[in-house]
Amino acid sequence: MSVRLFRYGILLVLGTFFLLPLFAMLEFSTRGGLEGGRDLSAWRAIGDDPQLVDAILTSLQLAVLTSVLMLVLLLPTMVWVHLRVPVLRRLVEFLCLLPLVIPAIVLVVGIAPLYSWVTYFLGDSSLTLTFVYVVLVLPYAFRALESGLSAMDLRTLSEAARSLGAGWGTVLLRVVLPGVRGAVLSAALLTVALVLGEFTLASLLNFPNLQVAVNLIGKRDAALSIAVSLAALLLAFGLLLALSIVGGRRRTSREVEPLAPTPAPATDGVRA
Amino acid sequence: MTSGTEVRLVDLHRAYAGVPALDGLDLRVEPGEFVSLLGPSGCGKTTALRVLGGLETVDRGQVLVGGQDITDVPAHRRDMGMVFQAYSLFPNLTARDNVGFGLRLRKVSGKDERRRAGELLELVGLGAQAAKYPHQMSGGQQQRVALARALAIQPRVLLLDEPLSALDAQVRVQLREEIRRIQTELAITTLFVTHDQEEALAISDRVGVMSKGRLEQLDAPATVYRQPATPFVAEFIGVTNSFAGTVADSSVVLPAGSRLPARVVAAHPAGSAVRVLVRPGDLQVRTDGPGQLSGTVLTQSFLGPVTRLSVKLPSGDVVRVDVPSERAAATPTGAPVELAVDPSAAMLADARG
Numbered sequence: 001m002s003v004r005l006f007r008y009g010i011l012l013v014l015g016t017f018f019l020l021p022l023f024a025m026l027e028f029s030t031r032g033g034l035e036g037g038r039d040l041s042a043w044r045a046i047g048d049d050p051q052l053v054d055a056i057l058t059s060l061q062l063a064v065l066t067s068v069l070m071l072v073l074l075l076p077t078m079v080w081v082h083l084r085v086p087v088l089r090r091l092v093e094f095l096c097l098l099p100l101v102i103p104a105i106v107l108v109v110g111i112a113p114l115y116s117w118v119t120y121f122l123g124d125s126s127l128t129l130t131f132v133y134v135v136l137v138l139p140y141a142f143r144a145l146e147s148g149l150s151a152m153d154l155r156t157l158s159e160a161a162r163s164l165g166a167g168w169g170t171v172l173l174r175v176v177l178p179g180v181r182g183a184v185l186s187a188a189l190l191t192v193a194l195v196l197g198e199f200t201l202a203s204l205l206n207f208p209n210l211q212v213a214v215n216l217i218g219k220r221d222a223a224l225s226i227a228v229s230l231a232a233l234l235l236a237f238g239l240l241l242a243l244s245i246v247g248g249r250r251r252t253s254r255e256v257e258p259l260a261p262t263p264a265p266a267t268d269g270v271r272a
Numbered sequence: 273m274t275s276g277t278e279v280r281l282v283d284l285h286r287a288y289a290g291v292p293a294l295d296g297l298d299l300r301v302e303p304g305e306f307v308s309l310l311g312p313s314g315c316g317k318t319t320a321l322r323v324l325g326g327l328e329t330v331d332r333g334q335v336l337v338g339g340q341d342i343t344d345v346p347a348h349r350r351d352m353g354m355v356f357q358a359y360s361l362f363p364n365l366t367a368r369d370n371v372g373f374g375l376r377l378r379k380v381s382g383k384d385e386r387r388r389a390g391e392l393l394e395l396v397g398l399g400a401q402a403a404k405y406p407h408q409m410s411g412g413q414q415q416r417v418a419l420a421r422a423l424a425i426q427p428r429v430l431l432l433d434e435p436l437s438a439l440d441a442q443v444r445v446q447l448r449e450e451i452r453r454i455q456t457e458l459a460i461t462t463l464f465v466t467h468d469q470e471e472a473l474a475i476s477d478r479v480g481v482m483s484k485g486r487l488e489q490l491d492a493p494a495t496v497y498r499q500p501a502t503p504f505v506a507e508f509i510g511v512t513n514s515f516a517g518t519v520a521d522s523s524v525v526l527p528a529g530s531r532l533p534a535r536v537v538a539a540h541p542a543g544s545a546v547r548v549l550v551r552p553g554d555l556q557v558r559t560d561g562p563g564q565l566s567g568t569v570l571t572q573s574f575l576g577p578v579t580r581l582s583v584k585l586p587s588g589d590v591v592r593v594d595v596p597s598e599r600a601a602a603t604p605t606g607a608p609v610e611l612a613v614d615p616s617a618a619m620l621a622d623a624r625g
């Protein structure tokens with residue numbers, strides 16, 4: 001009984017801790033003018049500010065571009081490492097986790113000179129932020145994909161497919177991708193959430209993404225900036241919730257496989 | 273539907289980190305023949321099969337299929353059906369779609385693909401399970417589907433790497449007979465890897481015994497069983513008794529002085545040091561007089577129709593003798609026994625081997 005109370009207590013404290021700021025944001029962004037009461041004008045104004053709309057579109061495009069580029073770069077690389085050069089696995093993991101320990105400011109100092117070349121070749125569109133963001137999401141995407149790849153018998157399945165006449169491209173599209181669908185989805189959603197909330201790098205490199213715009217607007221119209229922030233937060237929350245539901249479904253579907261064998265160890269274990 | 277293709281492996285070498293897995297393997301499989309590769313763990317059976325399937329490269333040597341050198345052809349252009357030891361069905365596809373996978377890659381029309389997949393599932397006895405997913409099938413069923421999938425592409429050669437080893441004894445026997453039936457029906461050249469000697473002897477046209485990356489003997493099952501070419505083969509095929517001795521006219525003199533009768537051939541002139549190899553079933557317990565060996569029973573283990581005795585000789589060596597189980601009571605643990613060797617069954621080998 002007391003254990004249960006304790007559990008609820010903890011839930012309550014944590015819930016308050018997370019939700020209170022959100023409620024405060026909601027309250028503030030819907031506050032009426034001098035006469036008091038509720039008023040949605042700040043929320044309506046989101047669509048009226050062309051600068052803000054641009055920033056939102058930029059961030060959404062960045063989210064999509066980053067997800068795609070991350071997958072195109074990371075998935076084939078990881079499959080290749082798993083199958084062909086498993087000795088490099090630790091090294092790749094280390095490289096992918098690096099962005100987690102390098103402070104953003106250091107990253108910018110290192111990247112800024114590179115960006116003068118990027119802008120020289122590709123123009124100064126905010127979308128060039130994609131390249132830094134891909135680096136930034138590596139740790140999260142790597143973890144998600146790694147868990148997906150280790151959960152399937154990648155070697156046997158790809159060899160079976162190849163013996164049936166599949167080239168490497170077909171193996172990736174027809175065998176690997178369906179096998180790690182859940183993991184790919186997680187990686188993509190984590191990427192989207194991270195890109196939508198990114199401020200430091202965009203600001204330091206002078207690209208107006210959503211958070212940079214929110215920060216600017218905050219200086220002139222606090223209610224509007226809070227409304228946008230809350231909307232972005234809720235979107236990210238929604239995505240993470242979707243992710244945990246997808247993850248949960250994957251887990252239960254594995255539980256209803258009483259006949260599913262564990263891959264036989266034998267010699268192939270030596271190879272793996 | 274498939275006419276057999278000849279397979280030749282010529283002087284294959286493959287080393288991992290300096291340790292040879294294949295060390296000059298030569299093998300020739302006739303068109304339509306069923307050859308088993310038998311050998312202890314780590315002797316290179318899987319490596320040989322993977323080289324043939326294009327999943328592994330060689331350091332030296334050639335792979336010839338139908339007279340054509342395919343050593344450098346990538347796996348997906350080799351047209352070889354493979355069944356693996358680990359379950360290898362695509363988990364997101366039904367049995368039918370698994371079988372149709374290779375056909376789809378060959379741009380077979382949807383209608384033909386479904387028809388052929390259906391036929392093959394019938395062939396392996398799973399016509400009714402076509403719509404099931406791998407996780408809804410038993411291990412034996414999954415391996416049948418894997419076999420159907422490998423056969424669907426009408427491969428030139430069928431490669432089976434211990435496809436039965438994850439299954440229980442009864443299913444194994446049933447499925448191995450089925451594999452043999454289908455193979456005979458389609459006359460498809462087949463290489464079957466196993467480390468179960470009974471399995472290999474039961475279903476093969478010829479059995480190749482491998483050791484340390486090379487072939488020790490390649491012969492019909494009865495020949496491998498009756499005339500093992502080397503002591504290694506003899507031991508692997510179930511001969512567990514071996515005596516060191518010296519050849520003297522028509523027998524072998526053991527260090528302890530007793531004589532074992534044996535068919536002495538020119539390869540072992542009188543006076544040469546040899547080993548005599550005898551199966552437990554080719555030794556008899558004599559009740560009517562002295563035999564060539566005497567000793568005391570150490571243990572009895574019941575094997576069904578026969579009971580295997582461990583008999584300790586005065587020299588300290590332990591020999592294994594099979595006696596009919598109904599007569600095992602006459603030789604309890606600790607009892608002195610006299611043993612006779614069937615001269616036609618004793619095999620001679622070089623002492624070094």
Ligand SMILES: Nc1ncnc2c1ncn2[C@@H]1O[C@H](COP(=O)(O)OP(=O)(O)OP(=O)(O)O)[C@@H](O)[C@H]1O
Nearest residue numbers: 267270271288293312313314315316317318319467
């Ligand atoms: N990818 C690899 N990397 C390193 N060593 C390997 C690799 N593949 C095989 N070997 C080694 O080569 C040798 C032969 O292996 P192989 O898998 O062919 O044996 P096997 O006869 O199939 O054995 P088993 O009956 O246990 O399956 C073994 O010593 C194994 O450790």
Ligand SMILES: [Mg+2]
Nearest residue numbers: 267317318319
């Ligand atoms: Mg093997």
